[in-house]
Amino acid sequence: MDLNPARQFQACSQAWSTFMPGLMLAITIAIAAQFLGDHYGAPIMLFALLIGMAFNFLAQESRCAAGIELGSKSLLRVGVALLGLRISAGDFMALGSTSVIAVVGLLVLTIISGLLGARLLGQRWQFGLLTGGAVAICGASAALALAAVLIADKRTERDTLFTVVAVTTLSTLAMIVYPIIIEGLGLTEHQAGFILGATIHDVAQVVGAGYSMSETTGETATIIKLMRVSCLPLVLIAVLLCTGNRSERSSIQFPPFLIGFAVLATLNSLGVVPEAISEFVGQLSRWLLVIAIAALGVKTSIQAMLSLGKAQISLVIAETLFLLVLAILCVSWILPAP
Numbered sequence: 001m002d003l004n005p006a007r008q009f010q011a012c013s014q015a016w017s018t019f020m021p022g023l024m025l026a027i028t029i030a031i032a033a034q035f036l037g038d039h040y041g042a043p044i045m046l047f048a049l050l051i052g053m054a055f056n057f058l059a060q061e062s063r064c065a066a067g068i069e070l071g072s073k074s075l076l077r078v079g080v081a082l083l084g085l086r087i088s089a090g091d092f093m094a095l096g097s098t099s100v101i102a103v104v105g106l107l108v109l110t111i112i113s114g115l116l117g118a119r120l121l122g123q124r125w126q127f128g129l130l131t132g133g134a135v136a137i138c139g140a141s142a143a144l145a146l147a148a149v150l151i152a153d154k155r156t157e158r159d160t161l162f163t164v165v166a167v168t169t170l171s172t173l174a175m176i177v178y179p180i181i182i183e184g185l186g187l188t189e190h191q192a193g194f195i196l197g198a199t200i201h202d203v204a205q206v207v208g209a210g211y212s213m214s215e216t217t218g219e220t221a222t223i224i225k226l227m228r229v230s231c232l233p234l235v236l237i238a239v240l241l242c243t244g245n246r247s248e249r250s251s252i253q254f255p256p257f258l259i260g261f262a263v264l265a266t267l268n269s270l271g272v273v274p275e276a277i278s279e280f281v282g283q284l285s286r287w288l289l290v291i292a293i294a295a296l297g298v299k300t301s302i303q304a305m306l307s308l309g310k311a312q313i314s315l316v317i318a319e320t321l322f323l324l325v326l327a328i329l330c331v332s333w334i335l336p337a338p
Helices: 006-041 044-054 062-086 089-091 097-120 125-136 140-149 156-183 191-199 203-213 215-230 232-243 246-250 254-272 275-298 300-304 310-333
Strands: none
Touching: 006 044, 006 062, 044 156, 062 140, 062 215, 062 254, 062 275, 089 246, 097 125, 097 191, 097 215, 097 232, 097 310, 125 140, 125 156, 125 254, 125 310, 140 156, 140 232, 140 275, 156 191, 156 203, 156 275, 191 203, 191 215, 191 232, 191 310, 215 232, 300 310
16 A cells, blocks of 8 residues: 555545546536525426436546546435434334334335336336335435446436436425325325325425425424335345345345445434534435436436336326325225324
8 A cells, every 4th residue: 555645645636636527517517406496496306317417418528427427326325325314213103103004015015016017018127116116215315225226237327317307206296286185185184294205205395295284294294204214225125135146145245325324324313413413414415415316417318318108107107196095095094083
């Protein structure tokens, strides 16, 4: 190992110059997406994707390629790991075991529906897993995390980008339409919160929809949503076990970001993380994910996205409606009004 300070500085300078152009591009896109999201009320991740796609001509530029690759993979994994500090076991205990079982059941059935639907529509099982997991767990973040544990190839990256765009768009529509549907069903505030938290894909849209109805509905919806997010590491472990070689299953190495997610979630549940640090890390995680999505957008052309046909779009819509119907049945049969 070379301990010469001058050589180490030179190596760091070379590494920085290699990654800086692509990273700065992704960061700039993320800042622009944040600005547009703040001023127009649309999902920041969707803006990051669309703006990134507009810069696809730079994806093959030698000066940007390394930084874009770093942003779309390494920053993604760090951002997913830091999501662990948004999870607290104490928030879930007040809902009772019935709600927990219902949420887990909805999650499992939705992922299974994605796998079966993909097979019926002639799509790869990986696509069904990405869409089913994104709809069932936490939208774009789940899609990115699942993509990180699957074997990377061009089709997986394209499917991931399509999934992120689809679930983000549907989540925005759900934030507007679902409260109207729930009002017509005459449900209690807790029942309404359960449906919103169990069905809307992204956390931000869950919060927006819930608190637009009432404070109690918003609090319930947020806790239910975080319960879904907390299932992410378990789903990732299951995917690793199911896709690994059976003869080598005992030697499977779990990704560091998955371990980091579990460790941070445990620390947050124990209450040892100061609130200021938890708040800062939560914001950092969100920014890293936006930057990662911006980088993924740069890597994908609009032409490639349009090559996905009606079958893929139909699958995501079908999974979304399937989850909504199941959640309504849950509050009617399993979680009736007191």
